[in-house]
Each structure stands twice: as C-alpha cells, then as structure tokens.
Amino acid sequence: MNTTPLRLLIHGASGRMGQALQRLGSEADSGCDVVAAVSRKVDARVLEGIPQFAASELHGVPEFDVAIDFSLPQAFDAILGLCVARRVALVSGTTGLSDAQKAALDAASVLIPLSWASNFSLGVAVLHTLVERAAQALPGWDCDIVEAHHTRKLDAPSGTALTLGEAAQAGGAAPHYASLRAGDIVGEHLVQFTGMGERIELVHRASNRDIFARGALHAARRLHGRAPGRYRVADLL
CATH class of the missing domain: 3.40.50.720 (NAD(P)-binding Rossmann-like Domain)
Incomplete structure (x- = not known):
C-alpha cells in the first residue's frame, strides 16, 4: 500500500x-x-x-x-x-x-x-437523493427550500440550496427559495413539500464546518x- x-x-x-x-x-x-x-x-x-x-x-x-x-x-x-x-x-x-x-x-x-460540489458533507449527498425521490412521489406538491448561513456568506441562495433545487427539479418539482443570514450559523437547509392538509420536511443541519x-x-x-x-x-x- x-x-x-x-x-x-x-x-x-x-x-x-x-x-x-x-x-x-x-x-x-x-x-x-x-x-x-x-x-x-x-x-x-x-x-x-x-x-x-x-x-x-x-x-x-x-x-x-x-x-x-x-x-x-x-x-x-x-x-x-x-x-x-x-x-x-x-x-x-x-x-x-x-x-x-x-x-x-x-x-x-x-x-x-x-x-x-456546493457541499462536501455525506449527509447532504444523501439529502439530494431523498429530495429527488420525494419530488417524484409527490407530483403537484409545493416545494420550498429555506437555507440559513452566517452573516459573512455572500451568495444567496446558497450553492447547496440550488443543488438541492436541481434534485427537486429532476424529480419534477418547481422549487422556490428563501435565504437567511444570521449570526454564525454554519449551514442549515430545509426542503419542504406541502400538499393539501399535510407537509413533509427534509432537513440537514451542520453544527461544525x-x-x-x-x-x-x-x-x-x-x-x-x-x-x-x-x-x-x-x-x-
């Protein structure tokens, strides 16, 4: 070796x-x-x-x-x-x-x-797959992606949010985005699918970069x- x-x-x-x-x-x-x-x-x-x-x-x-x-x-x-x-x-x-x-x-x-990659965490790599599968299984549901980062981050939506949006689009959804910049948040991404009377949330939170x-x-x-x-x-x- x-x-x-x-x-x-x-x-x-x-x-x-x-x-x-x-x-x-x-x-x-x-x-x-x-x-x-x-x-x-x-x-x-x-x-x-x-x-x-x-x-x-x-x-x-x-x-x-x-x-x-x-x-x-x-x-x-x-x-x-x-x-x-x-x-x-x-x-x-x-x-x-x-x-x-x-x-x-x-x-x-x-x-x-x-x-x-917009994000090198293993958890986010898995989240991409889950988002695409959820979008495929929930045609017609609203899809919203909310990301939060520290105040020094310049781009919004984050690259990770956009990549998750691409996964949603690959599954047939039309994602909307919202961004928060506050304090020293390392990185949080919520992908929400909403139908009549019910909602699914897929979340990844990073506590340490x-x-x-x-x-x-x-x-x-x-x-x-x-x-x-x-x-x-x-x-x-």
Missing part, C-alpha cells in the same frame, strides 16, 4: 474553510502534506509549518498532487487554469460560479479529474490518480 502523503495545495486559505483545511490536513493521521496555502495576500511566509503564498504568486507554488479550492468566483479561474496546466486534480467548493466558469469546469474535466473540510480532504484522497472526468461527492464518499 502506498503510504506517501498526498501533497495538497489549499486555495482560499484565509477563509474559514481554508483555515479548517490547513488545520485538519496537517494532522498526523490525515494522510496529507499541505505543501502550499494560497490567499489573496499573506502576512507571513510560513504559518504552523505551512508555506504561504499570495494569489499573485500562484504559478510559483511547489509541485502538488491535488488542489482544494474554497475561494471566490473571481479567484476560481486561476486555480482551475493552474491545475489544467500541471495536469493535477482539483476539488472545489467555490460557489456563485458563472455559466462560463461552469462550462470551463466541463472542459477541464476532459484533461484532469475534478470534483466540484469541519464536516465539510473532512469531506473535501477525503474527496481529494479518493480523486488522486483517477482518470480525467467530473466526479460527484457520492462517487468519492
């Missing part, structure tokens, strides 16, 4: 997810070696043993096996381009991508293995060495 640590690049390292990925990816039993952390700007060259790079220095980062990207749409093109240029895998949870950026993901998947970071790290380990293509979280978890 290969025991060589997986060399990781963390892109969007100063954000909450980026910080969690650096911490968890540096744990002795993670099976990973964080060789570079990239942020918009840096105040120190090394933090907790991890080399730090500014976004303007992205093309000077050392060799890596997989990049994990939790940044912003305006930073996404650069990390996708670097992964394609170096023919290495990409795991991305950056939401709010434009149609052109989504098309670029599809084009890149011909050359590299990649996994883009480590679940997303651990899921992304697991996806990175499973993605490395695979053939080019787009992989769902369910394919990797």
Whole structure:
C-alpha cells in the first residue's frame, strides 16, 4: 500500500474553510502534506509549518498532487487554469460560479479529474437523493427550500440550496427559495413539500464546518490518480 502523503495545495486559505483545511490536513493521521496555502495576500511566509503564498504568486507554488479550492468566483479561474496546466486534480467548493466558469469546469474535466460540489458533507449527498425521490412521489406538491448561513456568506441562495433545487427539479418539482443570514450559523437547509392538509420536511443541519473540510480532504484522497472526468461527492464518499 502506498503510504506517501498526498501533497495538497489549499486555495482560499484565509477563509474559514481554508483555515479548517490547513488545520485538519496537517494532522498526523490525515494522510496529507499541505505543501502550499494560497490567499489573496499573506502576512507571513510560513504559518504552523505551512508555506504561504499570495494569489499573485500562484504559478510559483511547489509541485502538488491535488488542489482544494474554497475561494471566490473571481479567484476560481486561476486555480482551475493552474491545475489544467500541471495536469493535477482539483476539488472545489467555490460557489456563485458563472455559466462560463461552469462550462470551463466541463472542459477541464476532459484533461484532469475534478470534483466540484456546493457541499462536501455525506449527509447532504444523501439529502439530494431523498429530495429527488420525494419530488417524484409527490407530483403537484409545493416545494420550498429555506437555507440559513452566517452573516459573512455572500451568495444567496446558497450553492447547496440550488443543488438541492436541481434534485427537486429532476424529480419534477418547481422549487422556490428563501435565504437567511444570521449570526454564525454554519449551514442549515430545509426542503419542504406541502400538499393539501399535510407537509413533509427534509432537513440537514451542520453544527461544525469541519464536516465539510473532512469531506473535501477525503474527496481529494479518493480523486488522486483517477482518470480525467467530473466526479460527484457520492462517487468519492
């Protein structure tokens, strides 16, 4: 069995997810070696043993096996381009991508293995399936998706809410969305199906964002060495 640590690049390292990925990816039993952390700007060259790079220095980062990207749409093109240029895998949870950026993901998947998801928790992966099955079984019922996040989250509805909406649409429903931004809520998603005199609620609540970071790290380990293509979280978890 290969025991060589997986060399990781963390892109969007100063954000909450980026910080969690650096911490968890540096744990002795993670099976990973964080060789570079990239942020918009840096105040120190090394933090907790991890080399730090500014976004303007992205093309000077050392060799890596997989990049994990939790940044912003305006930073996404650069990390996708670097992964394609170096023919290495990409795991991305950056939401709010434009149609052109989504098309670029599809084009890149011909050359590299990649996994883009709005949410890397196993529970949400299961929720997608449940939502689609409920929509198929309840034709004509109203479908509403309510999501809540911390006040610093910029996009609304959340990427996870939109992905759940796609699952509902695949089952024949027409979802409506509502968003809440309050306090330090990590992430809550409610998918509600309402008929005459009855209602079904499917809910996922995240109390710790480590679940997303651990899921992304697991996806990175499973993605490395695979053939080019787009992989769902369910394919990797």
